[in-house]
Amino acid sequence: MTEENTVANGAIPPDDRTRTLVHVRPDDHKLKHIAIAGGIYTILVTGEQTAGRYCLIDMRVPPGGGPPPHRHDFEEMFTLLDGAVEFTFRGESTTVRAGETINIPANAPHFFRNSSDQPARMLCMCTPAGQDEYFGRVGDAVDGPTASPPALTDQERTERQKRAAMLAADYRTELLVP
Template structure:
């Protein structure tokens, strides 16, 4: 016996249309792991359903090996990015979309000599908040990270490790990439 689908809930008039321009004045740009991440659509704007982040990844940029309890999808807009997923390496070029299932060990690196750009959607949201709490605000989508001394770098690493469990994230031992 087939059940009738539940009716759609009513519109939520407290939610607003979001139009995001990564280069607009007032956009939030975060330097983290050698990259610059621009918060396009935040969890606060989607009632926690997802977030969308514009990622500028310079040559050699990318986060350490990690995993988290949420889905993550990347669309490469410019350049190429090398993804390591459960130990297997795949190179994604502009126009390619890569989906990382929840809880799978992964990371990415820009192995080319030119900057790369990606969109990253996380569902549910939370990664946007984690990045804002771990990284440093910078002035634009392509701004380099601030020059930090050893003590400041160590403090950022400690902060990321301390906050990771709150954002369902686990940093894993380096796999040599």
């Protein structure tokens, strides 16, 4: 009996002993911290660690920070830990506050912005994974979650935007900016 048939018949597949427990500690020096979209994103759990099922990202978003309008073919869920962030989903805006969770369905246009004068922090889970790799390729590595993003020249900022646009399709993402 194949694994597909086993699941279809209601039985749970056998334990995949090649997969290991993932235990993340905030002071782990192996964590990747990336400056992107005005904030610092720490990749807590990678797609590689979950066999591509999901990734988990700790996002620290300063006042005014956030990505441009975009959409992608994967689910994205955010839980606000601190502060408040304004999410725009299909053109409608809503403010999400600490303790609240919001789920963005696959393919829906959206973006978020910290429109307050205080930093915000949220966890973002993407399923399936891939966003963790995309961020690593388009952002700038920094030393830790509370590091300041590098001061970029206008030319460097333009280069990052071009790289993000060029790689977007490889990561099932469409940037909705001119």
